[in-house]
Amino acid sequence: MIVAKFGGTSVADAAAIANVVDVIAGKQASGPVVVVVSALGGTTNVLLDLAHKAAGGELLSALQLVEQLRDRHLREVRALLDGSTEAADLALEIGASFEELAHLAEAFRTLGYLTPRSLDTVAALGELLSSQIVAAAFRHRGYPAVWVDARDVMKTNDFFTRAEPDVEAIALASQQLLLPLLQQGKIPVMGGFVGAAPGRVTTTLGRGGSDYSASLIGAAIEATAIEIWTDVDGMLTADPRVIPGARLIERISFDEAAELAAFGAKVLHPATIAPAVQRGIPVFVFNSRKPDGKGTMIAFDAPRLAVRAIAGKRSTTLVKLRSSRMLLAPGFLRRVFEVFETHRTSVDVVTTSEVSVSVTLDDATNLGAILQDLAAFGDVAVERRSGIVAIVGAGIADGSRAIADALIALGPIPVYMASLSATGINFTLVIDDEQVVPAMQRLHAAFFEQAS
Numbered sequence: 001m002i003v004a005k006f007g008g009t010s011v012a013d014a015a016a017i018a019n020v021v022d023v024i025a026g027k028q029a030s031g032p033v034v035v036v037v038s039a040l041g042g043t044t045n046v047l048l049d050l051a052h053k054a055a056g057g058e059l060l061s062a063l064q065l066v067e068q069l070r071d072r073h074l075r076e077v078r079a080l081l082d083g084s085t086e087a088a089d090l091a092l093e094i095g096a097s098f099e100e101l102a103h104l105a106e107a108f109r110t111l112g113y114l115t116p117r118s119l120d121t122v123a124a125l126g127e128l129l130s131s132q133i134v135a136a137a138f139r140h141r142g143y144p145a146v147w148v149d150a151r152d153v154m155k156t157n158d159f160f161t162r163a164e165p166d167v168e169a170i171a172l173a174s175q176q177l178l179l180p181l182l183q184q185g186k187i188p189v190m191g192g193f194v195g196a197a198p199g200r201v202t203t204t205l206g207r208g209g210s211d212y213s214a215s216l217i218g219a220a221i222e223a224t225a226i227e228i229w230t231d232v233d234g235m236l237t238a239d240p241r242v243i244p245g246a247r248l249i250e251r252i253s254f255d256e257a258a259e260l261a262a263f264g265a266k267v268l269h270p271a272t273i274a275p276a277v278q279r280g281i282p283v284f285v286f287n288s289r290k291p292d293g294k295g296t297m298i299a300f301d302a303p304r305l306a307v308r309a310i311a312g313k314r315s316t317t318l319v320k321l322r323s324s325r326m327l328l329a330p331g332f333l334r335r336v337f338e339v340f341e342t343h344r345t346s347v348d349v350v351t352t353s354e355v356s357v358s359v360t361l362d363d364a365t366n367l368g369a370i371l372q373d374l375a376a377f378g379d380v381a382v383e384r385r386s387g388i389v390a391i392v393g394a395g396i397a398d399g400s401r402a403i404a405d406a407l408i409a410l411g412p413i414p415v416y417m418a419s420l421s422a423t424g425i426n427f428t429l430v431i432d433d434e435q436v437v438p439a440m441q442r443l444h445a446a447f448f449e450q451a452s
């Protein structure tokens, strides 16, 4: 049994969706498959944008976006299913969904604000529709696909916009819903990203969360592999949008892949690895445009290298707390970190000295409240335009020269914080936001582009 997840570009239009059917058709001989799909590429951004526009009083622009999205979905359905009865049913469903969305937009305009819960209702529409379209495309081509509403399987808590999975409930629902379909030789097709809190209230797992859906389902059905099909050849030595010469990584450890994802490699949602590790299920990353490519295999073991890849993240926030009371005060750090916990904000990089603590935050939504609470401990300074670069490799701390080479490679780029993970596989540097790209170029050149 495998779970195959196709991202937004892999289901962007009728041609891409037809390709998904071909990819899965080629695999079916080797065993049952659950298909997880993202929204048609770019849809989630437009959905969130139109909700914000409506709440901000720009109802007309919001309604125009609703219409554009509806037309796009209808066009792809026509192109995929030309004239079948299923096309007519789906067109009705799509029409009704967008009519409801237009009503929601009007309600947002009247209210003048959005709640995380209403944002999730809007954002989920992309995957709820794309998955129905993909299921219909399979059937139209003669494959026994069945649409599964993700809200019946992906059980979560009600932390809207970044809901956390209820792993036991997901396992139970998967066994009750997905396994019987697989046993009957059917292909379950469901949307990623979307879940439901108790009471079947729609939630989402956070941006990019379809990868996480796939690995949660993979763990729940004890799949033999989780496949992430995307628009690049696999995990590469750096983001190819920043480093066009980045190279394919054929095999990488779970630990290294998790660090890369957490420190900016968007190809995998950061939470994807954990469910796979727990069950020891390998994760593969493939290019849906080159289905015969080697891809990347993520598993427990991989050849040990000093540096496997480089990641970078822009727009992070650096918070520095200075407190003379910290000196010899047991429990001080715990109390500082409780502030971040209270405001549900996770910390990326941490360094401490006897009188100071510095942390970086990815998500600064609750920064105001955090700063207020931290002020009780001492002087707080904030640098909003920070960035991070990380070198990741199981052998960084093996007495190799990797750390020295990284610092030399950065040359004149100022470094504000440096941190080597306890596991020795991640060396992270905090730098200015606008230095992230040049720093990645320098590091990639030093570690991967030297003539050997």
Ligand code: ADP
Binding pocket: 006, 007, 008, 009, 010, 038, 208, 229, 230, 231, 232, 234, 235, 236, 237, 238, 239, 240, 241, 260, 264, 265, 266, 267, 268, 309
């Ligand atoms: P999908 O829509 O399929 O989920 P994403 O856009 O979320 O695709 O992720 C794929 C993108 O991740 C690639 O186009 C690439 O620009 C980016 N990326 C960042 N770091 C890496 C990396 N180390 N290896 C591969 N891709 C990366």
Ligand code: ASP
Binding pocket: 007, 008, 038, 039, 044, 045, 126, 192, 193, 206, 207, 208, 209, 210, 211
């Ligand atoms: N469609 C969602 C997003 O754009 C989830 C995903 O594609 O993984 O964030």
Ligand code: MG
Binding pocket: 007, 208, 211, 266, 267, 268, 269
């Ligand atoms: Mg993604």
